[in-house]
Amino acid sequence: MANDVGALVSVPGIARWFVRTWPRRIAIAMVVVLLLVIAAVGGFARVPPEPVRQVAAGEVVDLGPYTVSVESFFVSDQVDVYGLPEEADAWIGVVMELENTQLDGLFVDYQNFTLDGAQLVEARSTTVLLLADDSRASFLSPNLPVRVAMLWSVVDPDTIGDEVRLSLIETYEDTSFLFEETSWYVGDRIGVVEVPRDDDIPPAIVDEEP
Amino acid sequence: MSGPTPSLPPYVPGGGREDWMAPAREPFPAAPPPLPQRRSRRATAILAVVGILVLGALGWRVSAEARDAWWNGEAHVPVPVDANGVAELDGLQVELTGVERLDDGVSTYGDRWEPPDGLVLWQVGLAVQNTNTEILSLDVLVQDTEGRRFETGSEVPYGVDGVQDSLEVAPPEPGDDPLPDVQYLLVLMPQDAEPAAVRLESTWSLAPDYFRLPVTQ
């Protein structure tokens, strides 16, 4: 009876409680109908991914915390000679301009860039060289655009053609619900650049013969 | 809800026409009578003590890693020094042979070097014997009577005759020369600094232990 709590919290007990009065039955029916209508008009179908935008060399793309404009790439084992992993034969260096658009200085996020068209030793780049003076340029100061070479180590450099594909992946800022801290999260691929080859390496980053 | 439990009739779906708009009444039994308002004083005290103990135990557990890092990160457990002024730990034996004020400057690569005005150069003599292959280098600092610590070999010239740039600690390989009997190091301090002790520390191989050799005049 009324005191029989066990019977009430059992599954049939809860189900019976839900359909106990007519307003509830009507509400449940409306939810069911709504779901059916959404399904009927295709509301649950997967959205096809937007076609990836082709970005021209030299075009400025906003990646979130900074903008990038990709110029060309080169293949060489004469830059950052001591940083080249032993199992790699050469570097692919993608020449680009980066500008931090935030108020704070920040590090380049290598997750923003993926490269196709060569046999990479590591999928992610780990090095950014400043073309002006061969210093490391992974830290970007606000509104100070830098021309850099982003390096990927590769094997079999002779198989690399006249173009490589660089995918640009955006990062977006979000505020943590719990700690009210903002940080950057990896988002979607927003563009692909067919990077033309230009083996005229800026002289400042070419190492002397070791 | 208080008062006598209302006894509901058993529910029959569609049983009564007046039933379908009726609010769903709670068929649960009434709440138990409220607890007595005045808890005894002893119970309150016990509750407070238990609460503090539980919080303390939780905090102790949660902070284990932080305490470990903090305790081992800094040099703060001095190795005891015996009556002869010798301190020993794990095969490493050190003794302070003297701390001396050098008022005439030093010569470095044939040139005379004197400290800037108001600063004083001191020379520290240490006797080190070591069989511990884990301890390869030590930072040597002079602590003054105000507690300030000055690192030897910092802001002083290199290449001074009879003086080392840093303390040799690594046990010599067989066939190599033994460690010098006494090693001399330079330290620069302000004029008002009075050396009180020489500290030998290493974050990696010694901390939280360190050698604290008092300066005796």
Added chain:
Amino acid sequence: MTGGRVPRWVVTVVMLAVLVGAGLGVNALAVQAPPNGPAGVRMSLGVDAVVHPLQLNVSGARAYETVLSEDDVPLETVGVWVLVDLSYATTDRPRGPGDFILVDERGRRYAITSRDFDTWQASPDLWVRGTLVFEVPLDALGDLTLESWASGEGPPSDTPLPYGVLDLSVDPGAIEPGPAVISEPELLPAGQR
């Protein structure tokens, strides 16, 4: 518990008065508090300041189009080089000076350049004078603020650590062509800065 001697409405009124009074008091204190919060230590040009564990004395800032690197190569920039001359020492033991950050009027924050140069080690009451090198865009010049985060924790830290704040003015019309030569940090005689 009150024994009914104090009427309830009196208790309510007193509690409200205490709450409102506390709020007004906090407001009055907050108005007088420095804009950089309780942890900000205001510094002045040419005056010793202590941001534990660092003591520092900033003499001024100048702007150059080019600086010579440590290898005597002119370093070009699309912006401008801001050189901050200062001396510092610690209060307790040898350690690094932490982070220095130049903030412009728009709130953009610049760390010392990573292209060359660096800070130098500090020792207790042994003052060493040198130059910090910042690379900033041209439109950042004007009224700048130098922050000294002596702990090295930097602004992202949750801990309210003390940091030094100094107003620095660099006239955008007074940029020297250079190239500026950054001299080696120099140990100073006692009393000099």
